[in-house]
Amino acid sequence: MLFQAENICKTFYKRNFFRLKDAGLEALKDIKFGIQDRDIIGIVGETGSGKSTLGRIFVGLEKPSSGFLYHNNSNIFKLSKKDFREFQKSTSFIFQDPYSSFNPKMKVLDILFEPLILGGIERVKRKDMVDEIIENVGLKNDDLGKFPYQFSGGQRQRIAIARSLILKPKFLVADEPVSSLDLSVKAQILKLFEEIYAKSDLTMMIISHDLSIVEYLCNKSIVLYKGLIMEEALTDSIFANPLHPYTRLLIESAPSLYSDRAKDVKLEAFESPINLESAKLKLCPFLERCKLKLDKCRESFPEIIEVESNHRVRCLRYI
Amino acid sequence: MALLDVENLTLGFYSEKNKKWSKVLNDVNFSLYENEFLGIVGESGSGKTILANSILNLIPKQGKIVSGSILFKDRDILKLTEDQIRKVRGKDIAIIFQDPMSSLHPLLTVKDQIVETLQAHRLIKKSDAVEIAMNLLRDVKIDRPELVLNKYPFMLSGGIRQRVMIAISISCGPEIVIADEPTTALDVTVQRDILALIKGFKKNLNFSLMLVSHDLGVIWENTDRVVVMYCGRIMESGKTEDVLRNPLHPYTFGLLSSIPRKTGKKLEILKGIRGSIPSLHDFPEHICPFLPRCDFATEKCNRPLLLEQVDRDRFVACFNKGAFK
Numbered sequence: 260m261l262f263q264a265e266n267i268c269k270t271f272y273k274r275n276f277f278r279l280k281d282a283g284l285e286a287l288k289d290i291k292f293g294i295q296d297r298d299i300i301g302i303v304g305e306t307g308s309g310k311s312t313l314g315r316i317f318v319g320l321e322k323p324s325s326g327f328l329y330h331n332n333s334n335i336f337k338l339s340k341k342d343f344r345e346f347q348k349s350t351s352f353i354f355q356d357p358y359s360s361f362n363p364k365m366k367v368l369d370i371l372f373e374p375l376i377l378g379g380i381e382r383v384k385r386k387d388m389v390d391e392i393i394e395n396v397g398l399k400n401d402d403l404g405k406f407p408y409q410f411s412g413g414q415r416q417r418i419a420i421a422r423s424l425i426l427k428p429k430f431l432v433a434d435e436p437v438s439s440l441d442l443s444v445k446a447q448i449l450k451l452f453e454e455i456y457a458k459s460d461l462t463m464m465i466i467s468h469d470l471s472i473v474e475y476l477c478n479k480s481i482v483l484y485k486g487l488i489m490e491e492a493l494t495d496s497i498f499a500n501p502l503h504p505y506t507r508l509l510i511e512s513a514p515s516l517y518s519d520r521a522k523d524v525k526l527e528a529f530e531s532p533i534n535l536e537s538a539k540l541k542l543c544p545f546l547e548r549c550k551l552k553l554d555k556c557r558e559s560f561p562e563i564i565e566v567e568s569n570h571r572v573r574c575l576r577y578i
Numbered sequence: 579m580a581l582l583d584v585e586n587l588t589l590g591f592y593s594e595k596n597k598k599w600s601k602v603l604n605d606v607n608f609s610l611y612e613n614e615f616l617g618i619v620g621e622s623g624s625g626k627t628i629l630a631n632s633i634l635n636l637i638p639k640q641g642k643i644v645s646g647s648i649l650f651k652d653r654d655i656l657k658l659t660e661d662q663i664r665k666v667r668g669k670d671i672a673i674i675f676q677d678p679m680s681s682l683h684p685l686l687t688v689k690d691q692i693v694e695t696l697q698a699h700r701l702i703k704k705s706d707a708v709e710i711a712m713n714l715l716r717d718v719k720i721d722r723p724e725l726v727l728n729k730y731p732f733m734l735s736g737g738i739r740q741r742v743m744i745a746i747s748i749s750c751g752p753e754i755v756i757a758d759e760p761t762t763a764l765d766v767t768v769q770r771d772i773l774a775l776i777k778g779f780k781k782n783l784n785f786s787l788m789l790v791s792h793d794l795g796v797i798w799e800n801t802d803r804v805v806v807m808y809c810g811r812i813m814e815s816g817k818t819e820d821v822l823r824n825p826l827h828p829y830t831f832g833l834l835s836s837i838p839r840k841t842g843k844k845l846e847i848l849k850g851i852r853g854s855i856p857s858l859h860d861f862p863e864h865i866c867p868f869l870p871r872c873d874f875a876t877e878k879c880n881r882p883l884l885l886e887q888v889d890r891d892r893f894v895a896c897f898n899k900g901a902f903k
């Protein structure tokens with residue numbers, strides 16, 4: 260295993276007027292999974308499910324409240340300063356919003372030089388590395404003299420990809436890398452990810468609320484809901500045989516060009532404004548929305564279990 | 579008979595910076611029929627929002643109508659006075675925006691916003707209006723409206739907020755509802771509910787919907803006819819089934835081939851489109867605007883483009899229609 264997450268929890272606290280801690284918001288709970296060398300692992304879930312927080316932990320930008328993250332068998336949050344820096348050098352992150360992650364006063368060349376300088380790359384090698392990476396992401400030499408605002412969304416995303424890959428990291432986390440892009444440009448960037456993966460020795464984590472992106476790029480997938488892993492399996496099995504009721508709902512809900520138009524979609528008034536019983540009673544967080552719930556779902560909390568080989572599910576129907 | 583006729587609509591925008599006029603809408607022609615759902619699809623910056631807003635005569639300061647008309651009940655909306663248009667807005671034609679936060683009043687409770695809209699267009703007592711508001715919230719499937727009625731918009735989730743918006747938009751029995759990306763900011767599960775809700779109204783409430791979206795899946799599942807826009811122009815329009823299953827325009831074809839599609843067991847992106855949409859002041863004007871990105875261009879394409887009728891209810895703007903087949 261390249262990475263192994265063990266029982267990772269992350270709670271965010273707001274300080275109130277009396278500087279007392281509130282109950283906290285549990286963004287991630289009991290996260291446990293491994294990433295193998297060369298995996299492209301997809302993380303899907305709704306807004307606020309904890310995807311970005313998980314991604315940030317995996318590149319060391321955020322510290323879990325409890326639990327461990329092993330990288331090549333050593334806990335990255337227990338590394339010496341020097342080793343932690345080495346770890347961070349071998350990883351990279353593409354942010355959700357490519358525009359706000361650039362300094363608007365820097366030209367593309369400087370944007371690409373910055374990681375090289377911080378990474379201590381010798382002056383003489385820098386220009387060659389820039390030339391190589393811009394060719395790989397499909398930018399032109401002229402583009403190096405321009406500012407971010409002079410580019411379209413897709414080109415900016417290419418710049419962001421170039422910046423994140425210029426130091427040849429081993430592991431890349433891409434947070435919603437195409438969600439702000441137009442259809443045609445989205446297709447271009449997805450193909451670019453494929454090409455880059457084929458040409459390099461990268462391992463990747465792709466975070467997206469869009470199932471089709473994950474189905475397209477990833478060999479393994481994880482479905483997050485309210486900070487919990489609900490289902491984890493090879494992408495093929497998740498899409499061919501989704502086991503968790505939430506995963507099924509996600510797949511059914513995605514609009515598709517190839518669906519039956521005549522089919523009537525039934526409306527479910529599940530977005531209730533009422534305080535949720537599941538949260539108070541520590542039950543399955545999907546309880547209120549679940550169409551397949553059983554009597555026992557009101558009694559105990561589902562632990563995640565392996566239902567088929569390499570296919571884990573958190574649902575009492577399988578226990 | 580069409581309910582709404584947009585004819586030869588050209589809208590110019592002036593840019594201080596470039597000291598230049600550009601056509602943000604260029605010779606747009608289409609009709610909206612009674613009780614139909616019409617989709618407007620296109621990439622960001624193609625002019626969808628501007629088009630949707632012009633139908634309510636909401637034209638920004640730097641914009642100027644160059645030509646054309648928008649006929650609604652034998653009147654040209656573009657020629658109405660501000661007083662006349664205010665009576666149409668919200669009553670005959672309602673609009674739902676992408677971000678309900680920006681159209682709901684942040685300092686008014688849900689109850690007050692609905693009551694205000696009702697009283698602006700109908701002569702009713704406040705207590706009756708509150709009663710109607712409760713029913714409207716039930717209509718948009720908020721199961722316990724009393725819990726929502728006294729809340730402020732920021733206290734509600736995105737999906738509930740959008741339902742409140744929809745409740746307001748249908749409150750005066752409009753003939754046309756314009757929904758500009760009503761679900762883009764929402765999770766797919768919530769999106770599915772909102773769309774099912776709007777679709778459900780089609781059977782009971784008699785209105786036509788103009789649904790603006792960049793998601794071809796949403797358009798496929800929810801509209802009867804569709805208009806495909808690019809660079810302020812209509813590239814293709816017709817029945818949704820015809821346009822999306824048998825596209826005649828290289829741009830429509832390109833959009834469709836950009837979507838990952840199952841071939842056997844694997845998802846594949848077949849072709850896609852190279853490049854990206856230019857910004858407004860670089861829209862090509864005297865040639866086909868799609869030419870710089872088109873794989874099927876010939877010398878013929880170096881001249882001004884025209885939208886041509888190719889069938890009953892089927893229009894295409896291309897000199898090499900269906901060239902990719």
Ligand SMILES: Nc1ncnc2c1ncn2[C@@H]1O[C@H](COP(=O)(O)OP(=O)(O)OP(=O)(O)O)[C@@H](O)[C@H]1O
Nearest residue numbers: 271284286304305306307308309310311312313468
């Ligand atoms: N620094 C922070 N302080 C307080 N709460 C936070 C912080 N970062 C994240 N959260 C909360 O943690 C939860 C998970 O956040 P995260 O951004 O990881 O979710 P996400 O699934 O990626 O959502 P989105 O798709 O909107 O980006 C959310 O409820 C979020 O509001």
Ligand SMILES: Nc1ncnc2c1ncn2[C@@H]1O[C@H](COP(=O)(O)OP(=O)(O)O)[C@@H](O)[C@H]1O
Nearest residue numbers: 602621622623624625626627628629638857858
């Ligand atoms: N208020 C405005 N001022 C200047 N340009 C604008 C304004 N609104 C839109 N535009 C430009 O007009 C074009 C079409 O915009 P819009 O109708 O918002 O497209 P869409 O809704 O398809 O994203 C774009 O190039 C956009 O940048």
Ligand code: SF4
Nearest residue numbers: 543546549556574575
């Ligand atoms: S545990 Fe029960 S409520 Fe939760 S997803 Fe499974 S069946 Fe539904």
Ligand code: SF4
Nearest residue numbers: 866869872879896897
């Ligand atoms: S007119 Fe020519 S350039 Fe334009 S879409 Fe048709 S073939 Fe392509």
Ligand SMILES: [Mg+2]
Nearest residue numbers: 310311355434
């Ligand atoms: Mg996020």
Ligand SMILES: [Mg+2]
Nearest residue numbers: 626627758759
């Ligand atoms: Mg828009």
